[in-house]
Amino acid sequence: MEKRTRVRFAPSPTGPLHMGGVRTALYNYLYAKQNGGDFILRIEDTDSHRFVPGAEEYIIEALRWCGIYPDEGVDAAGKIVETPDERNPHAPYRQSQRKGIYRRYAEELVAKGAAYYAFDTPEELESARAQEEMHGKTFTYNRVTRPGMRNSLSLPPEDVKDLLENTTDWTIRFKMPENTVVKMDDMIRGHIEVNTDTLDDKVLWKRADELPTYHLANIVDDHLMEISEVIRGEEWLPSLPLHYLLYQAFGWEDTMPRFAHLSLLLKPVGNGKLSKRDGDKLGFPVFPLEWTNPETGEKSRGYREDGYFPEAFVNMLAMLGWNPGDDRELFSLEELVQAFSMEKVQKAGAKFNPEKAKWFNKEYLRKKSEEELTDLFMPILKEKGVDAPYDYVLKVVTLIKERATFVADFWDIASYLFVAPQEYNEKDAAKFWKPENYTLALQAAGFIKGFSGPWEKEALETALEEFIRSNEWPMGKVMNCLRLALVGASSGLGIADIVTLIGKEEFGRRIDNIVNTLGQ
RNA sequence: GCUGGGUUCGUAUAACGGUUAGUACUCAAGAUUCUCAAUCUUGCAAUAGGAGUUCGAUUCUCCUACCCAGUACCA
Numbered sequence: 240m241e242k243r244t245r246v247r248f249a250p251s252p253t254g255p256l257h258m259g260g261v262r263t264a265l266y267n268y269l270y271a272k273q274n275g276g277d278f279i280l281r282i283e284d285t286d287s288h289r290f291v292p293g294a295e296e297y298i299i300e301a302l303r304w305c306g307i308y309p310d311e312g313v314d315a316a317g318k319i320v321e322t323p324d325e326r327n328p329h330a331p332y333r334q335s336q337r338k339g340i341y342r343r344y345a346e347e348l349v350a351k352g353a354a355y356y357a358f359d360t361p362e363e364l365e366s367a368r369a370q371e372e373m374h375g376k377t378f379t380y381n382r383v384t385r386p387g388m389r390n391s392l393s394l395p396p397e398d399v400k401d402l403l404e405n406t407t408d409w410t411i412r413f414k415m416p417e418n419t420v421v422k423m424d425d426m427i428r429g430h431i432e433v434n435t436d437t438l439d440d441k442v443l444w445k446r447a448d449e450l451p452t453y454h455l456a457n458i459v460d461d462h463l464m465e466i467s468e469v470i471r472g473e474e475w476l477p478s479l480p481l482h483y484l485l486y487q488a489f490g491w492e493d494t495m496p497r498f499a500h501l502s503l504l505l506k507p508v509g510n511g512k513l514s515k516r517d518g519d520k521l522g523f524p525v526f527p528l529e530w531t532n533p534e535t536g537e538k539s540r541g542y543r544e545d546g547y548f549p550e551a552f553v554n555m556l557a558m559l560g561w562n563p564g565d566d567r568e569l570f571s572l573e574e575l576v577q578a579f580s581m582e583k584v585q586k587a588g589a590k591f592n593p594e595k596a597k598w599f600n601k602e603y604l605r606k607k608s609e610e611e612l613t614d615l616f617m618p619i620l621k622e623k624g625v626d627a628p629y630d631y632v633l634k635v636v637t638l639i640k641e642r643a644t645f646v647a648d649f650w651d652i653a654s655y656l657f658v659a660p661q662e663y664n665e666k667d668a669a670k671f672w673k674p675e676n677y678t679l680a681l682q683a684a685g686f687i688k689g690f691s692g693p694w695e696k697e698a699l700e701t702a703l704e705e706f707i708r709s710n711e712w713p714m715g716k717v718m719n720c721l722r723l724a725l726v727g728a729s730s731g732l733g734i735a736d737i738v739t740l741i742g743k744e745e746f747g748r749r750i751d752n753i754v755n756t757l758g759q
Numbered sequence: 760g761c762u763g764g765g766u767u768c769g770u771a772u773a774a775c776g777g778u779u780a781g782u783a784c785u786c787a788a789g790a791u792u793c794u795c796a797a798u799c800u801u802g803c804a805a806u807a808g809g810a811g812u813u814c815g816a817u818u819c820u821c822c823u824a825c826c827c828a829g830u831a832c833c834a
Contacts, residue, residue: 253834447832476828511827568783643796715792731794
């Protein structure tokens with residue numbers, strides 16, 4: 240029988256979604272779509288202490304910006320679904336709203352002998368840890384320490400009954416089997432074996448807030464939501480044996496999902512995983528969207544606000560730890576869906592390379608139509624106080640698009656096509672604005688002013704070059720004097736390009752201006 | 760510390776026992792151009808180390824080193 244592909248992205252709303260998280264979501268989405276299945280968004284907010292306002296909305300908006308729309312869990316308005324409907328039969332998709340369902344599963348495990356009640360207070364556990372710490376060891380709640388702790392396996396039944404009824408800070412812990420080798424398979428890493436003696440009795444459910452921990456909620460919800468593959472970050476690999484054991488304890492082995500653990504995104508330089516700090520330090524965003532910390536008001540930059548196209552961001556992320564098996568690098572989301580394969584996902588962590596991210600954006604910028612880019616550039620011009628007609632901007636964009644990485648670069652590259660230079664680059668002026676050059680350049684300027692041919696680049700360029708050449712003047716020096724007048728520096732478009740764009744009058748003004756400023 | 764995972768040019772990766780170890784980004788040089796970009800060409804640069812298995816190891820096994828993760832009533 241063929242199981243329908245159903246995968247989920249299950250973030251915790253404890254802050255903005257990090258680009259590594261976006262990649263996990265992306266791989267889940269690609270896998271689901273490739274197999275004609277469902278991509279589900281589930282919010283894992285079982286830790287009431289770490290809730291951050293706005294984080295959930297941020298996650299959804301970030302995914303939307305990337306073009307990732309969940310099939311289940313989020314409604315048309317972009318909100319987490321709270322009540323079941325035809326499209327979202329497993330609602331609510333927020334674990335805090337599902338809290339009622341977990342207790343009986345935890346109790347079921349106790350009844351089966353796979354779990355037990357533990358009455359140790361946080362303080363008691365803390366001191367047990369401190370004790371071991373003094374001996375240079377780490378306390379683990381397991382088969383060795385279990386009899387010495389206060390739980391339903393060590394206490395007399397009547398005490399257990401009493402504590403269960405009259406206290407509220409007890410938990411249900413998983414009873415880790417003794418000396419058993421858990422044999423697991425990971426879609427990316429292959430076969431893995433772990434002996435249960437190295438594991439501890441994890442808390443599954445807490446009486447204090449009547450909430451499950453991640454492990455229980457995760458397994459129960461994945462089971463209930465009929466998840467077929469769990470694709471998540473590598474940080475979960477150490478708890479995979481527990482999750483396997485949980486499926487076994489519930490008797491759900493037959494429908495247990497397959498697992499794929501993705502490597503982490505690493506910082507560009509040095510060692511360690513990518514963090515917010517690296518972004519600040521090296522000057523690149525680590526978040527898809529800009530985020531303002533609600534408590535401190537501190538802002539973190541985002542790819543969207545930095546001027547990245549979502550297609551470029553997604554493409555770049557996809558290639559970080561995955562490859563199509565050939566030399567292709569540019570993929571649309573649809574093409575990624577076709578080309579993606581779990582076998583080609585890299586086992587090792589990938590160091591993020593901000594330069595390559597820029598390269599991707601440059602490639603996507605070049606693919607955009609001039610019209611689309613003009614639409615994006617117009618508001619920037621307006622901000623700069625420039626009121627240029629659309630057709631003029633379109634011409635400018637056509638000339639400069641290949642020189643830019645971001646739309647925002649357009650202004651730096653081409654501001655002189657909208658406003659006259661306010662100053663002249665000192666070095667360039669010293670190099671070119673010499674009497675022996677500018678006397679010739681001014682004559683060339685006179686030629687341009689008197690040019691009566693068709694007012695377009697080709698014609699003017701040919702005529703101007705012919706004029707200079709026939710006089711046997713140094714082409715570079717003459718042209719750069721003119722360019723200094725037009726641009727303010729010795730860089731930029733061809734003289735004929737600039738002059739035909741700004742027109743004879745403006746050309747004349749800029750020539751007058753440089754003569755007045757730098758003298759002759 | 761313990762447990763698990765990982766290791767090909769600076770970075771992302773290809774080569775799933777046989778290649779002069781390929782590609783892209785970055786960087787450098789050259790070509791081109793009226794300059795700067797763009798473009799084109801060329802170049803620099805890697806199998807962590809050591810044992811095995813094999814006619815032959817980047818590829819398989821083991822050891823060492825290094826890196827990462829986990830080791831919470833957080834996810």
